[in-house]
Amino acid sequence: MRTTITVNGEARSLDLDPRTTLLDALREILKLTGAKKGCDHGQCGACTVLVNGVRINACLSLAVMHDGDEVVSIEGVGTPDRLHPVQAAFLNQDAFQCGYCTPGQICSTLGLLAELEAGQPSQETPPGARPELTDDEIRERMSGNICRCSAYPQIVAAIRQAAEQMA
Amino acid sequence: MKAFTYERAESPAAAAKAAALTRGARFIAGGTNLLDLMKLEIEQPAHLIDVGRLPMAAIAPTPEGGLTIGAAATNTAVAADAQVRARYPVLSQAILAGGSPQLRNKASVGGNLLQRTRCAYFYDTSKPCNKRQPGSGCGALEGLNRNAAIFGASTACIATHTSDMAVALAALNARVETVSPSGDARSIPVTDLHRLPGDMPHVETVLVPGELITAVTLPPPPAGGQAYRKVRDRASYAGGLASVAVAGGNLAFGMVALKPWRASQAEGALKAGASPAEAIGRELEGASPRGRNDFKIPLVARLAAAAVDEARNNKMGGRGA
Numbered sequence: 001m002r003t004t005i006t007v008n009g010e011a012r013s014l015d016l017d018p019r020t021t022l023l024d025a026l027r028e029i030l031k032l033t034g035a036k037k038g039c040d041h042g043q044c045g046a047c048t049v050l051v052n053g054v055r056i057n058a059c060l061s062l063a064v065m066h067d068g069d070e071v072v073s074i075e076g077v078g079t080p081d082r083l084h085p086v087q088a089a090f091l092n093q094d095a096f097q098c099g100y101c102t103p104g105q106i107c108s109t110l111g112l113l114a115e116l117e118a119g120q121p122s123q124e125t126p127p128g129a130r131p132e133l134t135d136d137e138i139r140e141r142m143s144g145n146i147c148r149c150s151a152y153p154q155i156v157a158a159i160r161q162a163a164e165q166m167a
Numbered sequence: 168m169k170a171f172t173y174e175r176a177e178s179p180a181a182a183a184k185a186a187a188l189t190r191g192a193r194f195i196a197g198g199t200n201l202l203d204l205m206k207l208e209i210e211q212p213a214h215l216i217d218v219g220r221l222p223m224a225a226i227a228p229t230p231e232g233g234l235t236i237g238a239a240a241t242n243t244a245v246a247a248d249a250q251v252r253a254r255y256p257v258l259s260q261a262i263l264a265g266g267s268p269q270l271r272n273k274a275s276v277g278g279n280l281l282q283r284t285r286c287a288y289f290y291d292t293s294k295p296c297n298k299r300q301p302g303s304g305c306g307a308l309e310g311l312n313r314n315a316a317i318f319g320a321s322t323a324c325i326a327t328h329t330s331d332m333a334v335a336l337a338a339l340n341a342r343v344e345t346v347s348p349s350g351d352a353r354s355i356p357v358t359d360l361h362r363l364p365g366d367m368p369h370v371e372t373v374l375v376p377g378e379l380i381t382a383v384t385l386p387p388p389p390a391g392g393q394a395y396r397k398v399r400d401r402a403s404y405a406g407g408l409a410s411v412a413v414a415g416g417n418l419a420f421g422m423v424a425l426k427p428w429r430a431s432q433a434e435g436a437l438k439a440g441a442s443p444a445e446a447i448g449r450e451l452e453g454a455s456p457r458g459r460n461d462f463k464i465p466l467v468a469r470l471a472a473a474a475v476d477e478a479r480n481n482k483m484g485g486r487g488a
Contacts, residue, residue: 001173017170018170018171018172018173018215019168019170019171021202040206041203041206042199042203042267042269042270045267045269048269054243054272055268055269055272056269056272056273057199057269057270057273060198060199060202060203060270060273061198061202061273062173062195062198062202062215064173064217065195065198065217065219067175108268108269111268111269111272112268115243115268118247119247120243120246120247121246121247121252121259121263122263122268123260123263123264123403127252127256127260127481128252128253128256139403140402140403141268143267143268143403143404144266144267144268144269144270144404
């Protein structure tokens with residue numbers, strides 16, 4: 001099925017078996033292997049990408065559902081020479097060990113920062129209030145991204161650092 | 168995943184018609200539950216009708232002073248909506264207690280209502296499950312039933328409905344708006360949407376084949392405070408063991424039945440002047456636990472009493488969400 005998706009700024013026309021998930025289209029067809037297939041069931045967050053600026057689990061979405069959408073994976077966030085502030089903060093704070101979950105953590109952080117900017121609440125947000133970037137908010141909002149190396153304290157620190165730099 | 172064909176619906180009525188005409192058709196919007204189950208081959212649709220881009224994601228006031236929420240609105244959009252936060256805080260809080268941000272960004276209102284149970288025997292295709300394979304038996308009856316229902320179960324199925332959102336909608340007297348394959352619209356109280364298991368646990372709702380949920384309508388919020396409380400094994404991103412939604416004098420329990428459980432016995436007792444503990448105790452007299460889930464009785468008793476207190480305090484303090 002013919003589907004056109006803009007991936008990291010470039011329109012890509014794909015002929016897809018409808019079963020192809022967005023994650024498999026990125027990894028297997030477009031050879032963008034930054035987004036990882038951890039659990040493939042939406043439980044680990046390693047496949048997190050941004051679709052039209054919103055973070056989702058690429059494993060739980062069919063690529064044919066994204067005709068005309070704009071997808072950003074970790075490959076579109078920065079380059080080794082020009083790191084995005086979130087990437088730089090993850091390096092600076094040592095916010096990973098094996099690195100497998102990191103592309104998802106970074107894309108998820110970008111989504112988190114946009115959601116905070118838009119004033120979207122979480123269960124940690126006091127009723128009626130505008131959310132603030134507290135550690136509790138960060139932990140709650142990153143609960144969809146698992147890190148088996150347990151770099152969580154450094155991930156929280158990296159997100160704080162990135163948010164301060166980007167403010 | 169089994170092979171299937173895919174189409175993008177042109178309109179809600181056309182989607183309903185196509186679903187009724189096409190063998191093995193299912194609607195897909197967010198897909199966060201359906202695709203998970205398709206990968207496990209628990210769901211094997213022959214055809215998917217994508218309703219996720221239909222113009223039914225708006226959240227708007229009704230002439231009656233309530234709110235209508237399009238079925239394709241994402242869980243995130245509903246929880247963050249200013250009108251929902253100000254007037255229906257229990258709905259915002261319930262949604263935010265479920266799933267992860269990534270899932271809520273994708274999951275739709277209609278899909279949340281129609282999500283399948285998380286019972287381990289439903290998910291394990293090597294085990295009997297009357298819901299997955301009618302007539303095969305219920306593995307949970309004498310098995311790992313820690314998270315099974317305590318209300319409205321049968322010997323065919325003791326699974327629970329695990330939506331947080333639906334519990335709040337039940338307490339808010341929400342109605343589910345649908346369009347049928349013939350093009351007729353109807354409105355169903357959300358508490359009547361899901362069927363109790365009886366001897367046909369595989370028939371989960373009162374919707375007819377092809378009938379599409381187009382919106383959820385909330386009446387004006389009931390007088391009084393609102394609150395949502397949920398207990399789970401982790402602080403975040405975990406299915407609930409039990410939850411309670413309070414909206415004024417309305418009380419609904421989650422994860423204790425195959426539908427959001429409106430606690431009408433407790434509501435009646437509260438209205439008659441009983442204390443929250445007495446009133447909730449009255450409701451729990453009707454509970455039938457299965458052993459490993461006996462703990463849900465004291466859990467719901469405490470959780471519901473705390474939620475009623477919180478709702479009353481919210482009202483006194485004039486606190487919105």
